[in-house]
Amino acid sequence: MKIQKFFLAHNLYTNLTLFEKINWGKIGNALFSCSFVLTQKNQKVKTAEKLSKVFTRKAKRKELSRFLKYLKGSGIKQIFFSLRDAFLIRLFNDNFSNVLLTAKRLMLKWFNKNLAHNLYPNLTLFEKSLTGKIVFSYLLLLTSYSFLFSQQTDLFSYDNRMKFGNYLYETKDYIRAVDEYRACLKINQSDTLQFKIGEAFFEMGQYNFASEEFYKLFSSKEFGYISKISFLKTQFAAEKYDSLQIFQFPDEEQEVLNYQLKFVNLSLMITEENLPGYEKYFQPFSDREKSVLLDFYEEKKSLPYKSPLKAAVFSAIIPGAGKIYTGDYGDGITAFLATGLFAFLAYDNFKAEHNFRAWLFTGLGAFFYCGNVYGSAASAQIHNAKVKNEFEAGFKLFLKNENYFIPFIRF
Amino acid sequence: MINRISILIIILFQTAVLSAQNHLEMQKEYAESLFAGEKYFDAVTEYKRLMFFDENKIYSAEAGLKIAYCYKSGGKFDDAIAVLSKMKENQQINKTDIEIEIIRLNILRGTYFRAIGLIEKLEREVPEKQSELNYWKGWSYMVADEWQKAADAFGNSREKGTEILKNLCISVSEEKYSLSFARTISYILPGAGHFYTGYFIEGIISLGWNVLWGYDVVNAIKADRIFDAVMVGNFLWLRFYTGGSQEAVKLAEIENRKIINEAYKYLSIQFEGKQP
Amino acid sequence: MRLRLIKKMILVILFFTGAGFAQTDWQRWEKKEVSYEKEALQDSLVFDDSSVKAFLFSTLKNGYAFFISNHDGDNCPFAPTCSHFYVDAVKKTNIIQGTLMFADRFTRDSNLFKTLEQYGISVSGKLEDPVIKYTLQQDSVNVYFKSRQEDK
Numbered sequence: 001m002k003i004q005k006f007f008l009a010h011n012l013y014t015n016l017t018l019f020e021k022i023n024w025g026k027i028g029n030a031l032f033s034c035s036f037v038l039t040q041k042n043q044k045v046k047t048a049e050k051l052s053k054v055f056t057r058k059a060k061r062k063e064l065s066r067f068l069k070y071l072k073g074s075g076i077k078q079i080f081f082s083l084r085d086a087f088l089i090r091l092f093n094d095n096f097s098n099v100l101l102t103a104k105r106l107m108l109k110w111f112n113k114n115l116a117h118n119l120y121p122n123l124t125l126f127e128k129s130l131t132g133k134i135v136f137s138y139l140l141l142l143t144s145y146s147f148l149f150s151q152q153t154d155l156f157s158y159d160n161r162m163k164f165g166n167y168l169y170e171t172k173d174y175i176r177a178v179d180e181y182r183a184c185l186k187i188n189q190s191d192t193l194q195f196k197i198g199e200a201f202f203e204m205g206q207y208n209f210a211s212e213e214f215y216k217l218f219s220s221k222e223f224g225y226i227s228k229i230s231f232l233k234t235q236f237a238a239e240k241y242d243s244l245q246i247f248q249f250p251d252e253e254q255e256v257l258n259y260q261l262k263f264v265n266l267s268l269m270i271t272e273e274n275l276p277g278y279e280k281y282f283q284p285f286s287d288r289e290k291s292v293l294l295d296f297y298e299e300k301k302s303l304p305y306k307s308p309l310k311a312a313v314f315s316a317i318i319p320g321a322g323k324i325y326t327g328d329y330g331d332g333i334t335a336f337l338a339t340g341l342f343a344f345l346a347y348d349n350f351k352a353e354h355n356f357r358a359w360l361f362t363g364l365g366a367f368f369y370c371g372n373v374y375g376s377a378a379s380a381q382i383h384n385a386k387v388k389n390e391f392e393a394g395f396k397l398f399l400k401n402e403n404y405f406i407p408f409i410r411f
Numbered sequence: 412m413i414n415r416i417s418i419l420i421i422i423l424f425q426t427a428v429l430s431a432q433n434h435l436e437m438q439k440e441y442a443e444s445l446f447a448g449e450k451y452f453d454a455v456t457e458y459k460r461l462m463f464f465d466e467n468k469i470y471s472a473e474a475g476l477k478i479a480y481c482y483k484s485g486g487k488f489d490d491a492i493a494v495l496s497k498m499k500e501n502q503q504i505n506k507t508d509i510e511i512e513i514i515r516l517n518i519l520r521g522t523y524f525r526a527i528g529l530i531e532k533l534e535r536e537v538p539e540k541q542s543e544l545n546y547w548k549g550w551s552y553m554v555a556d557e558w559q560k561a562a563d564a565f566g567n568s569r570e571k572g573t574e575i576l577k578n579l580c581i582s583v584s585e586e587k588y589s590l591s592f593a594r595t596i597s598y599i600l601p602g603a604g605h606f607y608t609g610y611f612i613e614g615i616i617s618l619g620w621n622v623l624w625g626y627d628v629v630n631a632i633k634a635d636r637i638f639d640a641v642m643v644g645n646f647l648w649l650r651f652y653t654g655g656s657q658e659a660v661k662l663a664e665i666e667n668r669k670i671i672n673e674a675y676k677y678l679s680i681q682f683e684g685k686q687p
Numbered sequence: 688m689r690l691r692l693i694k695k696m697i698l699v700i701l702f703f704t705g706a707g708f709a710q711t712d713w714q715r716w717e718k719k720e721v722s723y724e725k726e727a728l729q730d731s732l733v734f735d736d737s738s739v740k741a742f743l744f745s746t747l748k749n750g751y752a753f754f755i756s757n758h759d760g761d762n763c764p765f766a767p768t769c770s771h772f773y774v775d776a777v778k779k780t781n782i783i784q785g786t787l788m789f790a791d792r793f794t795r796d797s798n799l800f801k802t803l804e805q806y807g808i809s810v811s812g813k814l815e816d817p818v819i820k821y822t823l824q825q826d827s828v829n830v831y832f833k834s835r836q837e838d839k
Binding site: 173174175176204205308328330331334335338367368370371372374375377378381382384385386388389392393 | 712713714715784787788789790791793794795797798799800801802805820821822823825828829831832833836
């Protein structure tokens with residue numbers, strides 16, 4: 001391949017004008033080095049940079065400046081230089097075919113129209129001398145332009161990874177989304193992605209990782225406030241209620257401190273049996289939040305706890321009454337019947353002078369009686385635990401639905 | 412002059428075209444290399460990436476199937492079945508193949524009733540696949556612990572390895588202890604059920620208890636203490652009598668479980684035919 | 688009252704919406720070998736030799752099971768059977784409290800109207816009634832109910 005190209009150039013060489021011959025060597029060398037490298041796979045970027053320097057050295061600066069004046073405008077000059085570098089770096093990437101295919105098609109289209117062929121005889125000498133370079137620069141611009149479109153075909157580029165990561169996040173495939181976002185973050189720092197990583201960990205329930213990720217955003221401009229609040233949210237969901245109270249934020253932002261107070265009060269609903277007064281409790285909340293929380297506040301104040309002591313005393317007076325007080329109706333009636341039955345049997349046997357049997361039945365009756373007293377106290381505790389657990393579960397679910405009073409973010 | 416330069420430029424591009432590849436093809440190759448290297452979680456990610464960027468849906472059928480295989484190899488049968496069910500409407504794949512794959516996943520998952528239902532539905536729809544469907548029916552019955560029915564199903568199949576499986580099923584169904592037999596002989600002679608399954612000490616203990624309470628009851632009847640006889644008979648002798656037969660059945664189940672676990676171990680480790 | 692209804696509705700809605708989302712890929716998984724083996728049905732004679740007291744109690748349990756209760760039939764609807772419950776209760780607290788717990792358990796056993804809602808269902812299909820519910824320590828009872836909620 002290399003030999004064929006060299007041969008062809010040699011044939012062409014004889015038909016070029018003198019000006020082109022003088023400059024051809026330099027341009028041609030640059031071209032051939034490009035094509036040589038193209039046939040190699042997986043060239044590294046360093047070679048591309050070296051080659052771009054070669055190209056700058058080969059083309060004379062004077063001719064280039066003339067061409068650039070011809071292009072009119074400094075904007076195009078900047079584009080041209082950046083595109084040239086980008087083109088050469090891109091040249092050695094594997095996913096280049098579409099670029100070249102498009103460029104090739106466009107070039108063929110251009111030449112098929114034979115515009116240049118018709119134009120050429122009408123150009124001045126100055127323009128004729130520049131034509132070769134104009135064509136090559138145009139080619140460069142063309143391929144670089146199609147290179148811009150080829151950005152999309154690299155599936156592991158920053159944009160594509162972000163798109164794929166967003167798709168995974170939407171479909172709740174959070175671990176994969178986090179991997180994609182982390183790969184993006186290695187290339188370019190982005191607070192949105194960092195925050196989304198934190199949210200993904202939170203949704204999965206991995207609160208330690210989530211709080212770490214939110215912590216990294218404390219000093220961000222856009223996401224500082226929301227990440228501090230989300231940090232509080234993870235501490236609450238992970239049930240680290242002590243750290244909610246004692247955590248010191250680096251800045252003393254009033255709103256963040258207010259949110260901290262809100263979360264502390266919310267945690268009180270779970271940890272404390274006796275809530276503070278109405279004014280003090282609802283002080284950090286807004287009116288809307290107050291109205292939805294009021295139901296829970298009132299419910300917590302009036303949860304139907306049963307006292308184990310009362311249950312035991314009731315059971316001591318009437319066997320089974322304690323269990324009925326706690327809500328275990330079947331057990332209460334059974335205990336009443338059992339103790340009553342044995343008491344009656346004992347009484348009957350005492351009357352009939354069967355002493356041994358009477359004492360046996362007394363013993364059994366006492367056994368059931370004491371068991372019932374103990375069981376009533378235990379049953380009251382079980383009832384309390386059930387009530388407390390149901391309230392807590394409902395409260396946590398409610399907060400999760402409200403996203404802990406944090407505004408929802410649209411990405 | 413310009414034509415010559417244009418020819419040169421065209422040649423320049425041709426060299427590049429030869430060494431370049433389509434990006435989607437490369438992604439597919441990458442994903443397949445991960446799949447071959449048994450890195451199934453990452454392979455699923457790469458196949459998902461391929462499907463996401465494939466706008467013309469060229470690779471979606473293949474990628475979907477491969478994702479289902481990854482989930483299958485990782486033991487996530489619910490996910491695999493979910494992926495395959497979504498792909499049933501895809502025109503590019505044979506629907507029967509997907510149905511058979513879903514049957515195999517159901518066998519692996521342990522939901523054998525569903526597998527058998529699907530097999531029967533397919534038998535009505537696609538009669539030409541009779542042999543293969545009977546093969547999977549045999550597998551379903553094997554996993555469902557019904558070895559005689561499995562042997563019958565394997566008899567109707569002509570796949571490779573059915574002979575071995577049929578013999579295995581017949582031998583297992585003969586080796587297994589019959590639960591009803593254990594229960595009946597335990598009612599006739601308490602402890603006989605224990606001896607049948609090989610638990611001699613437990614059998615002697617059970618026999619001993621029954622003899623003890625029986626002797627007590629008989630003595631009580633002889634001495635005309637009917638109330639005592641009824642009390643002992645009801646609260647002690649009857650409990651140990653029925654308990655004995657219950658225990659015999661439980662022991663037979665334990666022994667049967669050991670037998671079928673051995674058969675399953677053979678199937679998963681040594682058997683060389685088609686597995687679900 | 689209305690609040691409880693709202694909470695129940697939220698739970699129902701979340702159940703139906705949450706059930707549709709794939710959650711197994713929230714942890715990395717590896718290749719798994721195929722195995723058709725089923726769980727071995729074991730006789731539960733396990734000797735706990737962590738301490739002398741534990742060993743003695745476990746010997747008591749196992750001896751009672753081997754000689755008597757295996758041949759007695761399946762008479763208890765609860766998951767730790769009454770006799771096992773008694774041994775566990777005495778091990779956890781003292782003998783007097785254990786006996787009281789056993790008496791209470793006996794009463795609850797004779798209750799013909801016990802429901803599934805009152806207890807839970809254990810792994811072996813019986814009603815779950817472990818010892819920690821009755822030790823008169825409110826904290827352990829709370830923890831027990833919370834762990835059951837999370838398992839659901």
